[in-house]
Every structure is written in structure tokens, then in C-alpha cells.
Amino acid sequence: xxxxxxxxxxxxxxxxxxxxxxxxxxxxxxxxxxxxxxxxxxxxxxxxxxxxxxxxxxxxxxxxxxxxxxxxxxxxxxxxxxxxxxxxxxxxxxxxxxxxxxxxxxxxxxxxxxxxxxxxxxxxxxxxxxxxxxxxxxxxxxxxxxxxxxxxxxxxxxxxxxxxxxxxxxxxxxxxxxxxxxxxxxxxxxxxxxxxxxxxxxxxxxxxxxxxxxxx
Amino acid sequence: xxxxxxxxxxxxxxxxxxxxxxxxxxxxxxxxxxxxxxxxxxxxxxxxxxxxxxxxxxxxxxxxxxxxxxxxxxxxxxxxxxxxxxxxxxxxxxxxxxxxxxxxxxxxxxxxxxxxxxxxxxxxxxxxxxxxxxxxxxxxxxxxxxxxxxxxxxxxxxxxxxxxxxxxxxxxxxxxxxxxxxxxxxxxxxxxxxxxxxxxxxxxxxxxxxxxxxxxxxx
Numbered sequence: 001x002x003x004x005x006x007x008x009x010x011x012x013x014x015x016x017x018x019x020x021x022x023x024x025x026x027x028x029x030x031x032x033x034x035x036x037x038x039x040x041x042x043x044x045x046x047x048x049x050x051x052x053x054x055x056x057x058x059x060x061x062x063x064x065x066x067x068x069x070x071x072x073x074x075x076x077x078x079x080x081x082x083x084x085x086x087x088x089x090x091x092x093x094x095x096x097x098x099x100x101x102x103x104x105x106x107x108x109x110x111x112x113x114x115x116x117x118x119x120x121x122x123x124x125x126x127x128x129x130x131x132x133x134x135x136x137x138x139x140x141x142x143x144x145x146x147x148x149x150x151x152x153x154x155x156x157x158x159x160x161x162x163x164x165x166x167x168x169x170x171x172x173x174x175x176x177x178x179x180x181x182x183x184x185x186x187x188x189x190x191x192x193x194x195x196x197x198x199x200x201x202x203x204x205x206x207x208x209x210x211x212x213x214x215x216x
Numbered sequence: 217x218x219x220x221x222x223x224x225x226x227x228x229x230x231x232x233x234x235x236x237x238x239x240x241x242x243x244x245x246x247x248x249x250x251x252x253x254x255x256x257x258x259x260x261x262x263x264x265x266x267x268x269x270x271x272x273x274x275x276x277x278x279x280x281x282x283x284x285x286x287x288x289x290x291x292x293x294x295x296x297x298x299x300x301x302x303x304x305x306x307x308x309x310x311x312x313x314x315x316x317x318x319x320x321x322x323x324x325x326x327x328x329x330x331x332x333x334x335x336x337x338x339x340x341x342x343x344x345x346x347x348x349x350x351x352x353x354x355x356x357x358x359x360x361x362x363x364x365x366x367x368x369x370x371x372x373x374x375x376x377x378x379x380x381x382x383x384x385x386x387x388x389x390x391x392x393x394x395x396x397x398x399x400x401x402x403x404x405x406x407x408x409x410x411x412x413x414x415x416x417x418x419x420x421x422x423x424x425x426x427x428x429x430x431x432x433x434x435x
Contacts, residue, residue: 001297001298060418060421061414063421064371064375064413064414064417064418064421065375065410065413065414065417066375066376066377066378066389066413067375068378068379068381068382068389069378069389069406069409069410069413072389072406073402073406073410076396076402076406077402077403077405077406077407080219080401080402080403081219081403154281158281158282158283158284159283160283161283161284161285161286162285162379164285164382165381165382172283172285172286172289175289176289176293179293179297183296183297184297185297186289186293186294186296186297187290187293187294187297187298190286190289190290190293190294193286194278194282194286197281197282197283197286198278198281198282201281201282202277202281205280205281
């Protein structure tokens, strides 16, 4: 182990650059997967019979596949069908699809947790189905969903490391490069990476816990 | 060029099969390993002994907040840098065990704590020992929460075992890469990989749903 050499200014910069890419791809994916998840989850909740069924099958299939396979497929197989993406956008797309399917289930169970009596009351006081969904059900469901949503975002941030398989220069990729250069940098570099992931995720999990405390 | 070609699977069946069997093997070994380790950590977390409690909490909080790949790399790059290299299969399996144990530990803890405290007090005061209380009173009830959670973690293990491909761990994704570099038909190769995973994960998730519904009804 060589901590002094591993933590030289150049190496630190290299690792932090990787972490910046990790945060960027995570941020983009969080936004898109939240949008996709909300749409899919709502479709599954509203039960337009055929559409809900198809959505359910798609969601369950994606949830049962490894994310690594999805990311790899987008980067390696899709060009064969004429769809080319950079490693960054292939990762973001893979994360959006996979985490979006996960979030859809969170959204659906959040919507399901709202008492049906409220919907009946709102409908009989003259609101349309869409108005009821938007003004009565959604705001309450969102508050209940927020703790599991934040934990899903923590998973997402961790899952960005899978982009190593398509050589996105994110944190884990740079750690591997550094350890390949100099064997005795491996453990110090891994410890630093662990600290970086831990700090961000632990802060997120503290937020999740506060949200949880507020809901009751 | 044909983009979808079933012959790829027939011609490379041996390699698909070897990867598939290795994926099942890793998942099963990791399941046993992380159940044992997870139980120990869970006991630490609910133990009244301060240092043990502290170790359990730090383990769970730390491991749950770092990526699986990082844990695997600790077993892959770490020992190699100290001069005792582990191969991808071993370091991948160890990584899966250490990572998944933190989730199993939380599930077991939640299960045990879901049983009202009064029950263990009642059992203890009617003469049962601590171990008897756990075995005959607490655990049979806790299992309702623990079993579906462990089932879910098993599904995750099957999916997460694909991480072995990153460390050349001989799993399904690794062999798929070999087949792909021979055939250059990634759409076919990886669609079949997806089917192999679904053959394992879909029945498992039906089983977990069934357990969840049954236990929900009985309580």
C-alpha cells in the first residue's frame, strides 16, 4: 500500500474527475427515471385495461433483468440496429429504463395507498377523474413515496458504477485505471472511492429518514 | 447481414450453458454465505452489548451506501496488490456475500423487531430460555417478514452476479462476451442472455409475490 503516492495531486484530480462524471450521469438519470417512472406507474394505476396490462409486463420484464445487461445491450447491440450513443448517454438511458421501472412500482404503490373514499368523495363533488388524480391523489401519494424514492436514488447512484463495462470514465473506472498503473495504489484508491460514495449516499439516506419521520 | 440468428445459440450452446450454470452456482453459494453473515450481523445489531451493536450498525450503514462493484474490487484488486491474487469467480462471490449480507441483516432485524416486545417478555417469564424464546416464539413470527425479503435478495443476487463479467468471473455475461466476439451478432447473443436470466428471475419473483400475499393474509 502506498497512500502518499496514491493521493498525489494528479491522482486526486483524476479520481475527482471520475466522481464528477458519476454525479453528472446520476443527476441526469434521476430526473429522467423519475419522469418515466411516474408516467409508467400512473398508467399502471389508472387501469386503462389493455395499456395497464402491457405496461405491467414491460415493467416486470425490465425489473427482472440485470442492469449491467441493459447498459451493455444499449451500447453494444443497439448500434447493430442503427442506434448509436456515447457511453454517457448509453449509461443514462440504461439507468433511466431500469430505475424508471423500479420507480414505477413505488409510484403505483404510493397511489394505491390513498384511500379510495377520497377519490369517491372528490368525484361526487364534481371533479373529473384527471382532476382528482392531479389535485387529490398525487400530492398525498408523492409525500408517502418520498422515502422509498430517495432510497431508489441511492441505488441509482451506486449503479452508475456498472458503466465501467462500457468504459465510461466514471469513478470506479478511474480507480481501476489507477490500480492498473501501480498495484499498490489499489487499496488507497478504493478507500477514497468508498468514502466519496458513502458521503453522498449517507446524506441522501439522512434526508430519506427525515422525510419518513415527517410522514407520520 | 442477418441481425437475428438462432443458430448462434445452437452453435454456442455449450458456452451459454456453462455460463448459465456458473451464474446459478454463484447465486446459490452467495445466498448461503450472505444468509449466514447477515444473520450474524443482525444478531450484532439487536444485541445489547455496545461494541457488537456498534460493529453491526457500521457494517450495515457503510456497505449499503457503497456500490457492489466497489466491494467486489476490494476482493479483486486489494489482495492482488498485496501479492495474493484471487480469481474473478472467488472475489466476485465474496463481494456478493459481503454486499448482500447487509440487506439480509436489515431484513432479519426488521422481522425480529416486528414481533411485539411483550411476547418475548411473556415467554421469558413463563420459563423459556433466551434461545428457546427466539426459536419457538420470535423466529416463527419473524419469518413472515424475513422470508419474502430473502427471496427478493436472491433475485437480486441472480441479477447482480452479472458483475462477475467485470472481473472475468466466468458467469453468463462473461461467456456472452466471448460468443459475441466470435459471432459479431450482439442483438442475438444478448437477447438470449436476457432470456436465460428471465428463466431464473421470473419464477422467483412469482414465488416471492405468492409468499408476500400469503403472509399478508395470515396476519
